[in-house]
Amino acid sequence: MQIELSEFLYFSLFETFYALYFVSACIKAAGVWSLVQTITSKKTCAGISIGSQRLILIASLGRFVSLFYFEHGLYQLVEAIGIAGVVVTNYLIHTKYHVTYEKVYDTFRIEFLLVPAVLLSLVLHVDSSGPAVVDILWTFSVYLESVALFPQIFLISRTNNIENLTKHYIGALGVSRILEMVFWLYISFKTMHVMTWIPTYMAAASLVVGLSNLVHTVLLSDFLWKYLKSVKLSVKGILPTSMV
Helix, strand or coil: CEEECCCHHHHHCCCCCHHHHHHHHHHHHHHHHHHHHHHHHHCCCCCCCHHHHHHHHHHHHHHHHHHHHHCCHHHHHHHHHHHHHHHHHHHHHHCCCHHHCCCCCCCCCCHHHHHHHHHHHHHCEEECCCCHHHHHHHHHHHHHHCCCCHHHHHHHHHHCCECHHHHHHHHHHHHHHHHHHHHHHHHHHHHHHCCCCCCHHHHHHHHHHHHHHHHHHHHHHHHHHHHHHHHHHCCCECCCHHHC
16 A cells, blocks of 8 residues: 655645754754764763664664655755764764663564564555655655654663663654654645645645654653653653653
């Protein structure tokens, strides 16, 4: 089953709400590089899930290919900067600071997330004017990103605290995901209820992406609430009991 996308993305570039999409990419890139800076300054990757970082890297590489077909201008640059940060992060935690990695807590098996994302993207993916493999990779990256932080949340639940090393990073990704979700759900609503001349498949494409981002937001909801409280109090976050 395919969901057509074609000129929909290009049309939405000129929409006012596209600013949300761009800002979400900026926040995500800033969060990634803040993690790089924190790792290098504190010389540790304690509290970071390698599983999550591997999933994010895989999703980022899938999205990188689609940048040449779906995205334009500054958005391409911001996404490329963010992807570069993900690559650097993985390099640091797999090599230079691997000795500080808390393997005993990071036990979530990422294949439980990776395999379903692959299968789902093969069955249900966008259909643009680009090559089919690009459509599948882009959709795969969306699906995988929506659950990529689950190993990180699992690690946090085992340690029962949110390290200062990761809380701003995860908070930035959470805020970014909320903005992206609002953008896609807004576009879906507008194409279905306002611009009735636009084919239904375009609205369906945005709805699927929006719902994928909603999954990510729900997974992070408890953390984001605790994150805002810990930032306000400037203290180390303690995981909400509902996530333990």
